[in-house]
Amino acid sequence: MKTIIMIFVLTLTASSIAESNWTPAGEMSAGNSDLVRALAFTDNGIMYASSWGIGIYKSTNRGMNWTFSGLQGKRVTTLSASRNGDVFGLSKTQDFSYIHRTTDNGNTWTDVFTGSFPLNFAGGGEIVFPSDGSIVAAFSITVGPTIGDVSTFVFKSTDSGNNWVQTQVIGAGFAGGMIITDDNRILLGTSLAGVVYSTNSGGNFFSYTHFPPIFIKTILKADPEIIYVSDAYGLNRSTDNGLTFTDIGSHSNGVSLRTACVNRNGDLFIAMDDRNVYYSDNLGDSWELINQGLPAGSYFNVLISADGKIYGGTNNRGVMIYDTPTNINSGTEITGHYNLFQNYPNPFNPVTIIKYELRITNDVKIKVYDILGTEVSTLINEKQEAGSYEVEFDGSRFAGGVYFYRIDSGEFSQTKRMMLIK
The missing domain is CATH 2.130.10.10 (YVTN repeat-like/Quinoprotein amine dehydrogenase)
Structure with missing residues (x-):
């Protein structure tokens, strides 16, 4: 064969x-x-x-x-x-x-x-x-x-x-x-x-x-x-x-x-x-x-x-x-210091919620990228205290398809996938 x-x-x-x-x-x-x-x-x-x-x-x-x-x-x-x-x-x-x-x-x-x-x-x-x-x-x-x-x-x-x-x-x-x-x-x-x-x-x-x-x-x-x-x-x-x-x-x-x-x-x-x-x-x-x-x-x-x-x-x-x-x-990422959760709902149209947890105070960036890796939205770009947070992503002005959201905070970074349906 x-x-x-x-x-x-x-x-x-x-x-x-x-x-x-x-x-x-x-x-x-x-x-x-x-x-x-x-x-x-x-x-x-x-x-x-x-x-x-x-x-x-x-x-x-x-x-x-x-x-x-x-x-x-x-x-x-x-x-x-x-x-x-x-x-x-x-x-x-x-x-x-x-x-x-x-x-x-x-x-x-x-x-x-x-x-x-x-x-x-x-x-x-x-x-x-x-x-x-x-x-x-x-x-x-x-x-x-x-x-x-x-x-x-x-x-x-x-x-x-x-x-x-x-x-x-x-x-x-x-x-x-x-x-x-x-x-x-x-x-x-x-x-x-x-x-x-x-x-x-x-x-x-x-x-x-x-x-x-x-x-x-x-x-x-x-x-x-x-x-x-x-x-x-x-x-x-x-x-x-x-x-x-x-x-x-x-x-x-x-x-x-x-x-x-x-x-x-x-x-x-x-x-x-x-x-x-x-x-x-x-x-x-x-x-x-x-x-x-x-x-x-x-x-x-x-x-x-x-x-x-x-x-x-x-x-x-x-x-x-x-x-x-x-x-x-379950879509939940557990690390030593941070949690990044799967967006909900997923798939979504047009709004979804992204939840995350910070175990220490640090600068936080959360950005959204399209399937080609092009940045399409910055959701968070600031210093935040330790705790639990959520941020909304509104996809009403974007085409349907696969998108990625990424968190960067100190030494921690994680990317997850979400699906916008229209």
Whole structure:
């Protein structure tokens, strides 16, 4: 399988998140040496993990304990939970590709699709759930005499996964990430054609001109209108629902990205081929290394965000858990001397409140910046006594979008993100 080169010059920052550690989840198979390729978390609190060549495990207590769920011996590459709690998985053998489904909280699994694809060495795929109630699955399938001859086969179900119809074969290599945008388009990453899109719930896909025909590793959906796409050159960010993108990677030291996820606050987590894991709370403008607690020789195949934590499926240690600190879960940053709180409401239109605390008397500056880093407003610029404060930001004269507010006081500085909606 091809390797994508993610090229980053990571601007590392000091933050309270560094105090957290990766910790092992409960044991799956004996010895907890499972290779985990896929993870899914349902709204009713059940977590599923695919142990490569062993089957599916499930946990009802956030990974503390696991029980075997089914699909004995299957190599499941993808797990995805629907809005009603049904979970779908993709797997393959050399000659067949499968869609599996559980509708009873993982007690039983059913093969709802079996496709005959002789000598298929590709594997992998994606599943999404459009707002019209349909289900769209994209398989990577070998179509030629060599392993590199791969196309993406798209299948669709309109009856909760009972029956599937092939809608298109995209001669574009491997599937690499699939999301649904705020305006109900499906964006699908490919290894040969960049990003393709559908406006009819997977009925047809078309070329997406915002990206050249290069290898797409993953696509992530964050805050309203914010999309990340990783390609062969780095990480690209859109703040207008995919209409335009900004390259937020760099072009000097090449490192392969393995997987990435976004948590409920829009914070980014990326795992690299050099076994390093990074975190960003400012849309990828700067990064922090968060390797504490990772076993030597382990790397992540998949990352997901659920229940205020990051769960990672490893190559040899089952599932690892990163318990994100208070500033990520609730939007409150706690330092040794100061507190900077997430603005409220957020998103907002047009007024929001920013609260902060000073533990000592000092000069204070609070400024607001747009997505390009241009200063648009100074909210505070004065000396203040120790205590609790709040300041109002009125965005009525600004365009809707992502803004950042930053506090500087003595040796303390912190930046947070807010969303103005119009």
